[in-house]
Amino acid sequence: MLIPGAGGRAWVWHLVEADLRQRGYDAFAVDLPAADESKGLPAYADAVAGAIGDRAIGWAIGDAPVTIAAYSLGAFTAPLVWQRVPTRQVIFVNAMIPRPGETPGAWWDNVGWEQARTAAARRNGYSPDFDLDTYFLHDIPADLRQQMAGRDAPQSPGPFGDVCEFDGWPDVPVHAIAGRDDRFFPVELQRQVARERLGAEPDIVPGGHLAALSRPAELAAALARYL
Numbered sequence: 001m002l003i004p005g006a007g008g009r010a011w012v013w014h015l016v017e018a019d020l021r022q023r024g025y026d027a028f029a030v031d032l033p034a035a036d037e038s039k040g041l042p043a044y045a046d047a048v049a050g051a052i053g054d055r056a057i058g059w060a061i062g063d064a065p066v067t068i069a070a071y072s073l074g075a076f077t078a079p080l081v082w083q084r085v086p087t088r089q090v091i092f093v094n095a096m097i098p099r100p101g102e103t104p105g106a107w108w109d110n111v112g113w114e115q116a117r118t119a120a121a122r123r124n125g126y127s128p129d130f131d132l133d134t135y136f137l138h139d140i141p142a143d144l145r146q147q148m149a150g151r152d153a154p155q156s157p158g159p160f161g162d163v164c165e166f167d168g169w170p171d172v173p174v175h176a177i178a179g180r181d182d183r184f185f186p187v188e189l190q191r192q193v194a195r196e197r198l199g200a201e202p203d204i205v206p207g208g209h210l211a212a213l214s215r216p217a218e219l220a221a222a223l224a225r226y227l
Contacts, residue, residue, distance in 0.1 A: 005072025008032030015216035045080035120186035
């Protein structure tokens with residue numbers, strides 16, 4: 001189960017999804033109702049659980065064949081899903097890894113995102129002034145950038161005040177994958193958050209924040225190592 005980030009478009013995963021399917025996995029992503037201001041984390045979890053749908057029918061008690069891979073903001077939906085669907089493991093990708101009871105809106109200050117982002121920009125020689133080209137599109141191939149132009153999706157503020165209600169990490173493996181070249185969530189920040197919140201080191205892969213588009217083969221290979 002591949003959960004998208006802000007904007008909620010399953011398309012961001014389409015190259016990784018295709019790669020994993022070629023490897024024999026039933027990989028699938030889902031669109032989230034991200035443009036709807038009335039919808040928040042519970043509705044996002046409903047959409048994910050609905051996408052899993054009939055795949056849950058006939059599972060034996062104790063059998064948990066679903067791996068949840070949650071990208072960026074999608075990390076806040078993952079805990080609501082694993083409480084409803086038998087889950088084998090969880091993988092966070094360039095993710096806003098939550099703490100129990102945290103809101104997506106509070107996450108940024110809680111982890112020191114702005115300071116980490118601007119410090120990484122100065123250290124690595126790109127502008128600390130935020131713009132999409134610098135922070136999201138810098139490593140996306142030109143043909144995909146053209147495709148993205150027609151697939152922009154707004155993200156409503158709907159989920160940002162929603163509490164992520166879970167008691168703690170599930171009793172299954174929980175992993176993190178971080179893009180080496182991520183400018184939006186610098187890899188140093190992702191290491192810090194994974195250590196503090198998961199007690200784990202992230203697996204580092206090539207690619208920026210949209211590694212699922214810029215380096216899909218490498219990201220799919222990293223995911224497959226856990227499957």
